[in-house]
Amino acid sequence: MSSSMLIGTLAVPADRIEPPDFDHGRRTLEETDDVSQFTFDDPDNEIRDLLPDLHHTVEVTDDHGxxxxxxxxxxxxxxxxxxxxxxxSNQTSFLVVAGYEIYFSAGRSWGGAPTDAADAMWDADKLPEPVLLAMGFIRDYSKPLARKNGNPGHVTDTDVVDAIALGLGTQPQWSGADELQWIADAVGAVRERPGSTEPAQYLRAFTEQHAFDPTSSDFLAQYVSHDAGTDNDRE
Structure with a gap:
């Protein structure tokens, strides 16, 4: 016999030091003045479920629903x-994957009710994006951790690629060596800064740090300069 699971999830950057800031989320919620930022599927029923003490005669939606x-x-x-x-609660566990710390809780999709924690995580998706970000959560953790999907923490590889793409793509002309300097600075946020050591030493340090020889990859090998030498040269 088998059963399927319904899983509620929420994610924060794995390098975040502070726990989720629920008070900041509450303050941001109070400052929200655009009701369209909420993502209720069925506003009338969902709001009533969340506010069970509301009298049934109270209108929680306008004439347009x-x-x-x-x-x-x-x-x-x-x-x-x-x-x-x-x-x-002890209904929630977490795991770390691809730069995210993912909170999760589950319940069977049949034969049993989801946990209260899973319900809470599903409900969180109805909150405005700024409220989730204020608490430290990132809604779409299927994307690489980066500034463009709400990461306020350390610079990531994706941030650096975005920075280089924007730096080159938004300039009408490139100025050769000057461009290489700021690109090297950007890369230096997540790797040893290119140009800080001799080519062969840089390649050797990269290989040792990542336990991976980039010349073994057809894609990466085309970017490794001959000045860095071959494996035999480095031995």
Whole structure:
């Protein structure tokens, strides 16, 4: 017999030192003035589920079916409260992968109810993006960790590639050696700065640090200068 699982997940950068900042999320939620930033699928029912003490006669959506901001904010506050409890509970585990620390909780898709923690994580997806970012969460962790998907921490490889692409792509002309200097500086944020050592030493250090010879890769080998020497030369 087998069963399938429903898994609730949330992610933060793995190098984040501080725990999720729920109070910052609450303050950002209070400052939210655009109700369209909430992502309720069924605003009326979802808000009522999150605010069970609301009287049934209270209208939580407008004539167009959009949530009323005050009630959306109250529902958002309830989500944050539940999320804070969930991440501190024994229903939640975490793993580290590809630069992310991923919180998760699960329940069977049939034969049993999901955990409260899983429900809280699913509900978190209804919050405005700035609120999630304020707490330290990154919504789409299927993408490489980078500034463009909300990472406020250390510079990543993807950030450097983006910086080089923007630096070259937004200049009408390139100025040769000057361009190489700032590119080397950008690379220096995540690797030993190119030009800081002799070519052969740079290649040797790269190989030792990563336990990988880049000349064994057809893609990388085309960028390794002959000045760095061959494996035999380095031996």
């Amino acid at each position: 959009q949530p009323i901001l005050a009630y959306a904010q109250q529902a958002g506050a309830a989500i944050i409260d539940s999320l804070e409890e969930a991440l501190a």
